[in-house]
Amino acid sequence: GAVVSQHPSWVICKSGTSVKIECRSLDFQATTMFWYRQFPKQSLMLMATSNEGSKATYEQGVEKDKFLINHASLTLSTLTVTSAHPEDSSFYICSARDLAGRVTDTQYFGPGTRLTVL
Amino acid sequence: GEDVEQSLFLSVREGDSSVINCTYTDSSSTYLYWYKQEPGAGLQLLTYIFSNMDMKQDQRLTVLLNKKDKHLSLRIADTQTGDSAIYFCAESMWGNKLVFGAGTILRVKS
Numbered sequence: 001g002a003v004v005s006q007h008p009s010w011v012i013c014k015s016g017t018s019v020k021i022e023c024r025s026l027d028f029q030a031t032t033m034f035w036y037r038q039f040p041k042q043s044l045m046l047m048a049t050s051n052e053g054s055k056a057t058y059e060q061g062v063e064k065d066k067f068l069i070n071h072a073s074l075t076l077s078t079l080t081v082t083s084a085h086p087e088d089s090s091f092y093i094c095s096a097r098d099l100a101g102r103v104t105d106t107q108y109f110g111p112g113t114r115l116t117v118l
Numbered sequence: 119g120e121d122v123e124q125s126l127f128l129s130v131r132e133g134d135s136s137v138i139n140c141t142y143t144d145s146s147s148t149y150l151y152w153y154k155q156e157p158g159a160g161l162q163l164l165t166y167i168f169s170n171m172d173m174k175q176d177q178r179l180t181v182l183l184n185k186k187d188k189h190l191s192l193r194i195a196d197t198q199t200g201d202s203a204i205y206f207c208a209e210s211m212w213g214n215k216l217v218f219g220a221g222t223i224l225r226v227k228s
Contacts, residue, residue: 006160034216043206043218044161093160095216107216109153109161 006110020080021113023094030096033077038091050077084117124219136194138222140207147209152192155204202226
């Protein structure tokens with residue numbers, strides 16, 4: 001239980017294009033999902049917190065117009081990197097918080113999406 | 119602001135115990151976590167401890183929390199080669215924003 005999937009697992013795109021990454025909670029409902037970014041050999045940095053049906057809350061320094069987040073259902077959140085540039089290349093990881101039953105305050109992580117912008 | 123620090127690297131022999139240490143600064147943390155990350159993969163929750171506990175054991179894993187010193191440790195008994203990975207310590211208040219340490223690389227030598 002508590003499985004979170006991400007799609008795609010890796011993507012290569014040209015500079016200037018937009019890329020959408022999906023995060024799904026497969027066997028539980030997640031009213032809150034989180035998006036993290038991880039640079040090579042570094043820790044995860046929280047980009048934004050996404051609540052179902054409302055606007056995402058972005059961390060300081062994260063451009064909301066650059067990283068569009070949509071959380072339209074209790075099992076799906078999407079992150080769109082708009083007009084991607086090489087410096088956006090990174091490992092993007094989502095997590096979802098399970099609010100039903102199990103440990104209510106634990107985040108379960110997806111496998112990550114490797115984005116490379118040429 | 120919140121800060122979580124970990125030792126960067128630990129090397130042990132297969133069968134030995136591993137102890138990974140972490141310190142944090144936010145005294146209002148309610149949950150402390152240990153996550154494992156294998157190369158190219160996401161994070162796997164290993165275990166967590168609520169801030170009013172001082173110890174939690176789960177099979178080969180033992181978590182010790184010293185709230186006074188804001189020190190958390192993860193002990194892995196009988197370490198195996200499959201335990202080689204990066205281990206992240208993290209803290210949060212009621213499951214909200216997770217603040218991660220930089221990660222400890224555990225290398226298990228056979």
